[in-house]
Amino acid sequence: MRLRRKRALWRAFQARRELSLVQDNTPRIRPDDILLVCTLRNERIRLPYFLKYYRDMGVRHFLFVDNDSDDGSREYLLEQEDVSIWHTAGSYRKSLFGVHWMNWIARKYCHGHWTLTVDVDEFFVFPFCDTRPIQALTDWLDNSGLKSFSAMLIDMYPKGPIDAQFYREGQNPFEIAEWFDSGNYMISTNPEYYNLWIQGGPRARVFFKDDPYSAPSLNKIPLVKWHRNYAYMHSTHMLLPRGLNLVYETEGGEKASGALLHAKFLNTFVEKTREEVERKQHYAGSREYLAYHNRLEDDPDLWCNWSEKYINWRQLEILGLMSKGNWA
Amino acid sequence: MTVGFVMLVHTALHRAEQVARHWASHGCPVVIHVDQRVKKERYQPFVNSLSDLENVVFSKRRACEWGTWSLVGASQDASELMLSRFPEVHHVYLSSGSCLPLRPVEDLKQYLAERPLTNFIESVTTEDVPWTVGGLDHERFTLRFPFSWKKQRRLFDRYVTWQRKVGYKRKIPDKLVPHLGSQWWCLTRQTLSAILEDPDRKIYDTYFKKVWIPDESYYQTLVRLYSDNIESRSLTLSKFDYEGKPHIFYDDHLQLLRRSDCFVARKIWPKAERLYATFLDTKINPMKGAEPNPGKIDRIFSKAVERRVNGREGLYMQSRMPGHGKEHGKTSGPYSIFEGFSDLFEDFEGWLSRSVGARVHGHLYAPEGAEFAGKQKVFSGALSSEARLRDYNPCGFLTSLVWNTRGERQCFMFGPRDNQEISWLVATDPNAQVSVISGAWAVSLFRSNMSFSEIRREAARLQKIEAEHLDILRSREVKARIRIWTLADFIESPMEPLQMIIDEIAPRNVRRLAEAPRMRDLTGFGQFLQNLKNQGMKPHLMGDFPMGNESDTRARSHKRPYLVK
Numbered sequence: 001m002r003l004r005r006k007r008a009l010w011r012a013f014q015a016r017r018e019l020s021l022v023q024d025n026t027p028r029i030r031p032d033d034i035l036l037v038c039t040l041r042n043e044r045i046r047l048p049y050f051l052k053y054y055r056d057m058g059v060r061h062f063l064f065v066d067n068d069s070d071d072g073s074r075e076y077l078l079e080q081e082d083v084s085i086w087h088t089a090g091s092y093r094k095s096l097f098g099v100h101w102m103n104w105i106a107r108k109y110c111h112g113h114w115t116l117t118v119d120v121d122e123f124f125v126f127p128f129c130d131t132r133p134i135q136a137l138t139d140w141l142d143n144s145g146l147k148s149f150s151a152m153l154i155d156m157y158p159k160g161p162i163d164a165q166f167y168r169e170g171q172n173p174f175e176i177a178e179w180f181d182s183g184n185y186m187i188s189t190n191p192e193y194y195n196l197w198i199q200g201g202p203r204a205r206v207f208f209k210d211d212p213y214s215a216p217s218l219n220k221i222p223l224v225k226w227h228r229n230y231a232y233m234h235s236t237h238m239l240l241p242r243g244l245n246l247v248y249e250t251e252g253g254e255k256a257s258g259a260l261l262h263a264k265f266l267n268t269f270v271e272k273t274r275e276e277v278e279r280k281q282h283y284a285g286s287r288e289y290l291a292y293h294n295r296l297e298d299d300p301d302l303w304c305n306w307s308e309k310y311i312n313w314r315q316l317e318i319l320g321l322m323s324k325g326n327w328a
Numbered sequence: 329m330t331v332g333f334v335m336l337v338h339t340a341l342h343r344a345e346q347v348a349r350h351w352a353s354h355g356c357p358v359v360i361h362v363d364q365r366v367k368k369e370r371y372q373p374f375v376n377s378l379s380d381l382e383n384v385v386f387s388k389r390r391a392c393e394w395g396t397w398s399l400v401g402a403s404q405d406a407s408e409l410m411l412s413r414f415p416e417v418h419h420v421y422l423s424s425g426s427c428l429p430l431r432p433v434e435d436l437k438q439y440l441a442e443r444p445l446t447n448f449i450e451s452v453t454t455e456d457v458p459w460t461v462g463g464l465d466h467e468r469f470t471l472r473f474p475f476s477w478k479k480q481r482r483l484f485d486r487y488v489t490w491q492r493k494v495g496y497k498r499k500i501p502d503k504l505v506p507h508l509g510s511q512w513w514c515l516t517r518q519t520l521s522a523i524l525e526d527p528d529r530k531i532y533d534t535y536f537k538k539v540w541i542p543d544e545s546y547y548q549t550l551v552r553l554y555s556d557n558i559e560s561r562s563l564t565l566s567k568f569d570y571e572g573k574p575h576i577f578y579d580d581h582l583q584l585l586r587r588s589d590c591f592v593a594r595k596i597w598p599k600a601e602r603l604y605a606t607f608l609d610t611k612i613n614p615m616k617g618a619e620p621n622p623g624k625i626d627r628i629f630s631k632a633v634e635r636r637v638n639g640r641e642g643l644y645m646q647s648r649m650p651g652h653g654k655e656h657g658k659t660s661g662p663y664s665i666f667e668g669f670s671d672l673f674e675d676f677e678g679w680l681s682r683s684v685g686a687r688v689h690g691h692l693y694a695p696e697g698a699e700f701a702g703k704q705k706v707f708s709g710a711l712s713s714e715a716r717l718r719d720y721n722p723c724g725f726l727t728s729l730v731w732n733t734r735g736e737r738q739c740f741m742f743g744p745r746d747n748q749e750i751s752w753l754v755a756t757d758p759n760a761q762v763s764v765i766s767g768a769w770a771v772s773l774f775r776s777n778m779s780f781s782e783i784r785r786e787a788a789r790l791q792k793i794e795a796e797h798l799d800i801l802r803s804r805e806v807k808a809r810i811r812i813w814t815l816a817d818f819i820e821s822p823m824e825p826l827q828m829i830i831d832e833i834a835p836r837n838v839r840r841l842a843e844a845p846r847m848r849d850l851t852g853f854g855q856f857l858q859n860l861k862n863q864g865m866k867p868h869l870m871g872d873f874p875m876g877n878e879s880d881t882r883a884r885s886h887k888r889p890y891l892v893k
Contacts, residue, residue: 251650304705323645324632326632
């Protein structure tokens with residue numbers, strides 16, 4: 001495991017050459033700031049709401065890796081004072097889907113900071129997030145001696161065909177994709193890395209019903225008090241050292257956890273799928289996108305009678321998708 | 329007469345300054361002890377910021393570490409300074425930098441003036457405290473603790489174990505009876521000075537220096553020597569979680585804190601702007617006169633601890649994945665499984681849902697896919713009926729179903745054709761009610777259109793599977809409510825067992841069953857079993873099913889639905 005971690009860090013170190021600094025606002029980072037690391041490609045339309053959402057939450061600095069966007073994403077970010085950007089034309093697949101890039105940036109800039117690693121379509125929700133900023137959570141985690149915080153990915157989707165409603169820039173995506181699956185998740189433990197493996201939700205239900213094993217993983221550990229020796233292994237699904245993956249209680253109790261609301265299924269998704277199928281830069285030969293592509297032809301409705309309409313974190317708490325643990 | 333505050337400060341100095349200023353400007357002297365580990369660059373501005381107030385003084389700084397004598401030493405120094413410097417002080421209140429007064433200072437002064445001789449200090453004998461960290465209560469007083477609990481945990485634990493093994497015991501000084509309690513107290517000048525000026529203080533101090541977490545026991549024990557007038561409760565609202573860490577208050581606790589009528593609360597999150605703004609503003613803080621009543625806050629925090637320690641029964645999720653035997657309940661509510669009933673009775677599901685107020689599914693584990701109630705393709709929680717998805721994690725499918733339908737009892741059919749993987753889960757789950765008519769699957773085979781050789785093969789397969797399943801249901805680890813009849817026994821008198829099962833599902837349903845389920849036509853079934861035997865198979869799970877004409881007549885007599893009054 002130690003070797004694997006070293007190797008991941010070495011890859012990250014090599015990946016530094018692929019990254020060129022476009023805008024460096026990192027000197028502005030103060031010691032207690034909460035940072036956000038994100039890799040993106042052509043997500044211009046999502047950026048304004050994304051930045052607003054996390055600024056309001058209390059994130060102080062954004063570290064973006066731009067994988068060669070050509071839709072003005074980079075130009076938009078250049079105007080922001082709390083944003084640092086790296087550009088790369090490197091292969092997303094070869095960088096282990098951005099993991100090497102992120103590990104490098106985290107190692108260099110996030111040591112000692114609480115660091116949130118998310119995609120542009122992932123929106124972090126934690127207990128009391130409507131009344132407390134994220135610093136309250138990280139202070140509490142510090143106080144409790146915890147170094148990582150899990151947040152399961154919850155796929156949100158609209159009612160009706162995915163491309164029926166158009167997402168406007170700056171709009172809250174969950175005004176459109178306001179539905180989710182509340183109780184069809186399959187969990188197993190991964191003895192190798194100690195993490196939980198969670199699958200299910202609408203993607204398993206609609207796209208992977210014949211091959212559930214290939215359904216995307218939903219377990220994520222996006223919030224970590226970063227140390228330069230840590231490394232993400234597969235996206236943010238698991239980390240090394242392995243102890244960081246023990247975000248769940250095995251003695252019967254519940255640890256605190258949050259959720260990542262996934263705003264993937266907007267009208268932009270159809271376009272994206274077409275592009276990704278051609279680029280083949282995603283996990284396992286983009287098989288996920290191939291599965292979407294095949295099904296999208298018949299314009300599926302992810303919504304069903306038993307879909308749940310999103311209200312707030314308390315609803316997710318009651319449904320058992322996340323937990324307050326002993327935070328009150 | 330007034331009350332003086334001793335403040336122990338180590339972080340969030342700007343908040344401590346705010347609170348000290350609040351107290352001092354309302355005529356309460358404040359003595360502040362700042363942890364030695366606070367850097368000079370931060371300490372000096374803090375001192376300067378309070379230099380305009382005459383009744384705020386600073387005591388000698390010590391380096392403080394949790395669980396050690398240093399905290400008591402700091403409070404002793406500061407208390408002595410308070411008593412000598414401010415003769416008008418009648419009560420001394422020990423507080424920390426993260427304390428926040430919830431009621432007007434005048435209110436507290438008046439409250440204490442009405443009780444001039446009362447010491448407010450939680451002081452409980454070691455036998456009666458349920459909340460000690462690390463399971464150490466009386467042993468705090470009899471063992472030695474040279475290692476830090478936070479930094480040298482392993483050494484700490486080993487040394488404790490070793491001492492226990494060897495039987496080492498320190499002697500507790502005469503006269504002392506160990507008491508424990510919250511470290512935040514409010515003592516009268518009389519009692520406090522008696523403690524600090526006792527000629528034996530050196531002996532006591534020497535002893536307590538080696539007690540673990542002496543700030544929870546030093547004053548709490550000694551106060552018993554000097555005063556009979558003890559209110560064993562703290563005026564500071566302070567809640568601890570299961571690891572002994574204090575709960576923290578945030579802006580959204582404002583109303584709760586308001587209604588608690590407590591004088592001081594701790595710990596307050598330093599960035600809780602609204603709390604500080606509200607409670608330090610004398611104009612908009614209307615609390616008055618009432619006795620402290622932290623009941624509601626108590627409940628919230630004890631619920632949080634309960635959630636952390638026990639969790640929600642039957643829930644499996646990203647931060648709760650109980651290991652084997654640690655579940656506190658494998659599923660979240662009772663459910664019923666019927667095996668063989670749908671083979672024997674026509675439309676058993678329909679009959680059952682009319683008889684009990686529960687959700688009745690078909691064969692949830694059928695190889696073709698889950699037969700949800702009403703033939704739905706998707707059910708509660710967006711569970712899919714797809715066989716592959718279900719069989720990917722069959723036990724999770726069941727626990728999810730029961731969790732998703734909390735408050736509504738689920739019933740479903742089961743049989744040897746179905747995925748058997750849930751057998752152990754069901755057998756060891758106290759929430760499961762399992763009723764089995766063994767061998768009833770043969771009725772379906774008997775009525776099927778298959779060729780006899782196929783039936784023969786299928787019968788052998790199903791019998792083997794069901795026999796294994798029944799072995800599990802009869803094993804020693806069983807916790808479920810399990811009833812098993814052979815087919816032959818069951819059709820002797822089908823109504824009694826049915827009534828029994830239904831009563832158990834819906835105990836309030838006092839009326840007798842008005843309608844019996846219609847049994848399938850069993851004419852020729854005895855002969856069918858005999859044919860199987862003739863083909864060299866031994867159908868044993870059905871019991872002794874009578875052969876030939878006799879069985880036919882009995883079967884016919886049951887064919888008509890009848891009423892039982």
